[in-house]
Amino acid sequence: MQRRDALASLMTSGAGLLLGACSSPPASSEGPSEAQIGVLLQQLTGYTLRPGEGAKVQASLDGNRFTAAVDPTIQPQSDFDPDIDV
């Protein structure tokens, strides 16, 4: 599958570029296919998906994304400092 096809498939399924792990649930209950995940992984990270690994990548991604709403005025921590004023 070409990358353009994979992206189009994900966009139309509602999964977007985020492999179904975004805060909006995908329209399709099936989620992205192994091939779609493989194309995106290759394009975005350079990694190659091994046969049968797509579901594990998807599960790990689902479990490790932080998608909750956050006050956008809070300064992100570019250099972590454990000391904090109350």
Added chain:
Amino acid sequence: MSPDPAFPTIAELAGDLRARRVASVDVVRQALDRARGLESALNSFITLIPDAALEEARQMDAEIARGQYRGPLHGIPISIKDHIDTAGIRTTAGAKSRVANVPAADAAVVRRLKRAGAVIIGKANMNKFADGESGDNPDFGKIRNPWNRDYSPGGSSSGSGAQVAAGIVPLSVGTDNGGSVRIPAALCGVVGLKPTHGRISLEGIFPRLYTLDHPGPLTRTVEDCAIALQVLAGHDAGDTTTARRPVPDYGAGLRTGIKGMVIGVDRGYVTVGQPDVLAAFDVALDALRSLGASVVDVTLPPFDQLLAVGNTIASCEYSVAAAQLFHEHPSDFDAAVPPAASSADIKAGALIPAVDYIRATQQRRVLQSAYARATHDTAVVVAPTYPLAGRPFGPYPRVQNREFTANDAIRYTFSFDLLGLPAISVPCGFSHDGFPVGLQFIGRAFDESTVLRAAHAYEQATTWHTRHPTVVGL
């Protein structure tokens, strides 16, 4: 209780070395003999360096004879977790693919220890890439718990915990990004300190989670932990995250007790664990009250919120830290022992959008503030260290009639890596089947002194730290 001659503390040894009642070369030789004698039983070392250690010990003795005493680590045998660089000594991070990695320079913590006169006898076995708390290294084998060799010493500083508990060395330096100093300390019945993030330099340490990694000492007593921290702590130009704050005298207030100290406990947080662990915790609270402390209820930010933020940060940072390694040796991740990150986890981490990571760091600030507000009126907070008494290799046991998860395993430790706060684990009892249990004191940022004071008061009021395993193999 009188000192156990088989398990001398740093403080005891230091007095004898300084007064030349014993020689470093004899102490180091004894440590090496014990290390070799127990290696088939514990598998706690990746590399032993007997010749270099004995030569170093001779030099340390010569210095003391000339009156050039460096301090309480002078001539003391120690070990170093094997992902901390040691010049001229292979540093594997627990991976056979890295056995040819011989650093040209010492890590900052090693430089400090050597300047203080400590004698490194070897590099401790560990969870591969400091990932997970299984104590099961697929490349260098299972590390065994001296209290029961069928069980894990915990991890990822597995060999460090086993060696201190087994009386091989009185100090081993490990690292902690989810509990990796404190969990083996608890499971091996020793003391483990994770200081404030930025208190000890990370320069020269195999990076795993940039904002969660913390070096820390494992010792047999709180006093020894304070001695080690005194040497390890301080700003390092090689690590921009180290604090420029002055390092206090950690021994100064150690014996002043905790009468009147306000200690927080979140009953809603301390809910997961085997019955023996939760019971030991309750008994420890009574002991703290009997020492004059006031134990008050606090409500900490929910662990689920901390975990959600921490998982995103950890996943992203590890995918960056491990990228080159993963590119060069992808097979290193094939045999990952759960809960260590697999190949799929590394790939998934690289797919997490930057906006998620940024949001997580924003929320981390929110949680820091929430924690600081919740504990504002307390000097320290206490919690168990690890929910299990005895960590089997392989799957976790069922606990409280449900599956015990990897998230449960770090329930009492990971939060304080994420928040960067100092936390120490001290022995607080034993399970009915003979496994040590740990009690954790958590303090405010850069207030290790109060953490050590509270832990020392508790330790001295109990005898748990005086119990030692009987290890066969010698």
